[in-house]
Amino acid sequence: MPDPNVSLPPAPPTVEVVPGGPVSGSIRPPGSKSLTNRALVCAAFADAPSTLRGALRSEDTEVMIDSLAQIDVKVEITDGGRTLYVDPTKRIAAKHAGDLIEMFIANSGTTIRFLTAALSAAGGHYRLSGVPRMHERPIGDLTDAISAVIDGDISPQSDGGCPPVLIDTSGWSGNALKVGGNVSSQYLSGLMMAAPIAASKHQSKQVQISVVGELVSRPYVDMTAKVMRSFGSKVEIIDDRVIDDRVIGDSDQVVVQISDDPYHGIDYAIEPDASAASYFWAAAAITGGTVTVEGLSQSAMQGDVAFVNVLQQMGCEVQHGDDSITVIGKTLGGVDVDMNAISDTVQTLSVVALFASGPTTVRGVAHNRFKETDRIGDLATELRKLGAKVDEHDDGMTITPGNYQPATLETYHDHRMAMSLSLAGLKIPGVKILDPACTAKTYPDYFADLESLIQRPHRWA
């Protein structure tokens, strides 16, 4: 046990990854953030305890666990955070008449969107807030969708429909919802996971959720359905507009139907994080190395495993194993790619693109402007500091490789900015990453793990 009277040394202000030879080896990244937070929500509202194995321990999962503790969900953490024993909430209904429960959610989009939906369905009086950037990340499409079916009130407190979110409700009285899907898929995922919680209140056999207009980041919605099914829910996703011979909406509409079955307590295994894996595959691509990521395959639940297809298009060799994916770096060409479905890997790709023989264009990710930072505008600014030519588009960017120079790069409190930009240092001398500790959001040990593959120490500046 660490001595609470001994204070830890302050986090280093910068980290520098120094150029070297090929990056090679095998690695198993920590558990998926997206799967850990989904499994925590389902387990928290299940009819019996669950054990989650291979979980992620990071800021985003800690704020979920701490928030659930406020509604008496007990999570026992063992095995260095990889195993979570979740004793579900028992007194959620009784809490409704009670005091306001405050939840601090830092900058975890999954946590605030999933809990806003789940708590509105369960009933009670809550205020969900976060860091300043969280209060700039839209949630209005979700609260609007909930307002239409709720007994009570729900409202975002910041301009533009952003958190904090105030909820005061006795649950959902309706069972047909409509939600916007062009800013974030997390709204739909949150409503889907809330549906079985709401069902116990409104006695309907089924909840139906229709997406109005475009739906971004689609693989995450399929992931939500799969996790819910593991916990006992019946979920059907219908991509066209005909259900039971009835035309129900616009031709591009996605409709989800969820039965009233409750979540059951289960033993659940979580995949390693595929977005985190992208950095190691990219390191192989950039340096001509060979990196195997263990615990992920083409059939993984996380859409981000498709990042290797983009690397393949750029010229890398990709080997698919039963439980691993290996990337072998080769001479890189530029690509023109729609990354709507795998938007968390745009920053990773942008750094690989610096070392290609021609320009790379990324399209379809206008929603990246609403994440931890503006992941188009701020990313372009930092890539230019390294010497790349970057043309920003509304929904992406074109990166033209240039003559590179040393630079100290801002990370905007964005873990993915720190993790991806550090890869530029594998080839460009003098790349320093400010505030490397921001990787704690999803990957506290990132720099140590990268280090283990490049097999020499990085230098703290």
Ligand SMILES: O=C(O)C1=C[C@@H](OP(=O)(O)O)[C@@H](O)[C@H](O)C1
């Ligand atoms: O549902 C999820 O687990 C996530 C969905 C994506 O967000 P958007 O749907 O906002 O693109 C992704 O960027 C995020 O890291 C995790």
Ligand SMILES: C=C(OP(=O)(O)O)C(=O)O
């Ligand atoms: C966008 C991200 O996270 P979230 O939306 O869950 O905060 C991310 O991890 O890249």
